Amino acid sequence: MSAFDSAAAQSTIFDALVASARKYGAKKPILEDQERTPLTYLDLIRAAFALGRKIAGFTAKGERVGVMLPSSSGGVVTFFALHAFGRVPTMLNFTSGIRNLKAACELAGVRTVLTSHRFVEQGKLHDLIDALETMTKVVYLEDVRKTVGLPDRLFAAAAGALPKQFRVPTRPGDPGVILFTSGSFGTPKGVVLSQANLVANARQIAAHIRLDPDWVFFNPLPIFHCFGLTGGALLPILEGMKAFQYPSPLHIKQIPPLVKDTGAAVLFATDTFLNQYARSAERDELAGLTFVVCGAEKVRDETHNLIAEKFGPIPILEGYGATEASPVIAVNLPQDNRRGTVGKLLPGVETRLEPVEGIPGGGRLLVRGPNVMAGYLNAQGGIDAPSGGWHDTGDVVAMSDDDWIRILGRVKRFAKIxxxxxxxxxxxxxxxxxxxxxxxxxxxxxxxxxxxxxxxxxxxxxxxxxxxxxxxxxxxxxxxxxxxxxxxxxxxxxxxxxxxxxxxxxxxxxxxxxxxx
The missing domain is CATH 3.30.300.30 (ANL, C-terminal domain)
Incomplete structure (x- = not known):
């Protein structure tokens, strides 16, 4: 755990990757998936340049390129490949249905979607592809990789040695990713997070919780969701920890043995999935975890108790965030884990509570900080920035004197009876x-x-x-x-x-x- 340095967080995503490779060693294994072929920092950087050079051949600088891939090494390499050549990854939620997917592409002006034959076959996503092909060009990464020849490999080798000379220059304030809100209460919105937003949130978390570069982060959450992208992929890679990507949180029986086999120290999950993993797992399969981080929904007492009884004193750190905040706003600490709260505010985040009529002891939470979005996409293709930098979370919360947050509910989730x-x-x-x-x-x-x-x-x-x-x-x-x-x-x-x-x-x-x- 270290102090949060907001100036150091003013970095582009690709330069932050290069800086981490220098800090932790280019040969350090940093990324792995179920194929069990670990990639080092150098492998990741070279792969990003090789693939990115090919993608650059059929896209334009600054273009919003659709990415429809599961949590995998290929998904993460594609994300960095787009950044190496100044493209904007636009993460498509393949679980949101045809209507929402088409609306997302239209809103973001996506002309090209990157996916994979294997993923489409395994996920039976042919209907989605048919719908996307009416408005975009769908490109399969397997087909792209087949065209990678000796000149591309030589280029990638040279770029791996001198990455800052070969990457397309961008600025920290340029778009880092476009994500779409979950649509829990209506049509998803397009959220533009700057490169500095994403880097800052990773640095804020590292300043908040003591992280060990020897740890393995196990991420089964989708990278089209900010928790899976920032927490499950960018945070470990930028902080020197191996990011193990798994394509679906729904594989309840397969995940616990893999958690053990990979030597994972940290598991990312939601309460629902964690509860199911705990019920399915053998006693030794989750016992090696240092802690679990849960977001997206409230962690039930039953889940806390189930983990403690079956696997020992493994803290379940409930956190709180919003896509618009890259996403983490607060999270509990291993040494101070307060049930019923969503944790302590991250360093660098300012808050404001606005009174809500009829709800004493709390207020509507607004947040501002280096992790708060550039803005929402508007129908004209531009970006509507949050007024004064403040994002209205729509959540009603109570805050303790030492900045621990308790969620009382969403503003939309109160009834007048x-x-x-x-x-x-x-x-x-x-x-x-x-x-x-x-x-x-x-x-x-x-x-x-x-x-x-x-x-x-x-x-x-x-x-x-x-x-x-x-x-x-x-x-x-x-x-x-x-x-x-x-x-x-x-x-x-x-x-x-x-x-x-x-x-x-x-x-x-x-x-x-x-x-x-």
Whole structure:
């Protein structure tokens, strides 16, 4: 752990990679995936130049190039290859559906999409490709690699020796990546993060948590999501740790043995996935972890307890972030891990709390700092910068005197019932406390008598209001926070990032209410 130096974070992404290679040694293995062929810093830099030179042949400097690849060595090499030649990686969420994918390409002005035959075959993504081909040129990396000849390899060798002389010059303030918000509550927005934003967030995390260059980071989260990209790929590589990329967090049985086999010290996950890994894993498969970092959703007490009972005292560090903040805003510490919070504010992040009517003891969180985005893409292809550098997270939080953050809920996730503000997140927590092994989502609908009413959607087959009411009375929670209408489903829909898909929940509720009307 070291002090955060904001000036040192003013770097382009490729130059930060080159600086890390010098600091930790060009021959240090830094990247690996399930193919089990580790790449050193030098391998990564040479591969980026070889591939990037080919991509540069059919794209323009500054062009927003679509990337539709899983978390893999190839995905990371492609990201750095685009940076070596001044292109902007535009990460496409292949789990978001055809409509959202086409909207993302249109918004960002993507003309070329990079993907792989193997990935499309294994993921059965042919429908997505057909849709993308109506508006973009789809290029397969296997086909590109076949054209890499001796001149390209000689160029890459020379560039590996003198990377700063061969890379296309860019500035720290230039776009580093375009990502699309998860769309939990509507149409995804295009977020432009500068190169300095991404480098700064990696440096902020390193200044916040003591990291060891001997560690292996195991990342099964998608690199189209900021947590998987910054936390799972850029952070370890820029801080001298091997980044092990795995293509899908859904491979519940395959991941725990690999965590053991790779000697991983840090695992990136969400609560849902971690809980499933812990249930599937043998006792020795996760026991070697130093800690787990969880984001995207609240970590349940049940998950904390399950890990502790089965694998020993491995801290689950719950963190908090937003795509617009590159993404990490706060995270717990191994030596000070406070359950129920999302951790301590990262160095260099300023906060402002704005009062929310009817919600005492907290406020709407706005953040500003070196990791806060350049802005949102607008329909004209430009960038709308955040006013005064402040990003409105839309989250209602409480902050302690020593800058630890507790999430009270999203502004959109409060209902007004009988004149009282009720947190839908608190209502979900109530259901989780009663049925910890199940997954739950609560939404609010208009109600002619009380203003709004709560609907619980759950995969718990025997869920009834009675136990919820009893638990609320036992803990002193207001009865207004208890959903009286319960809809049971085989499974709760989630986004590719692991978050609950609330638009899909809304559709389930609408369909059910129409059915019984």
């Amino acid at each position: 009988g004149g009282e503000m009720v947190s839908l997140t608190a209502a979900e927590d109530l259901a989780t406390a009663v049925w910890p092994d199940s997954r739950h989502a609560v939404i609010a609908l208009p109600d002619p008598k009380k203003g709004e009413r709560l609907i619980l959607v759950t995969d718990r087959r025997d869920a009834e209001p009675g136990p919820l009411v009893a638990h609320a009375q036992q803990i002193g929670a207001p009865e207004l926070a208890v959903p009286r209408k319960i809809i049971k489903v085989p499974e709760i829909p989630v986004l590719g990032t692991g978050k609950t898909d609330y638009p899909a929940i809304q559709r389930i509720v609408d369909a059910e209410l129409q059915r019984v009307a």
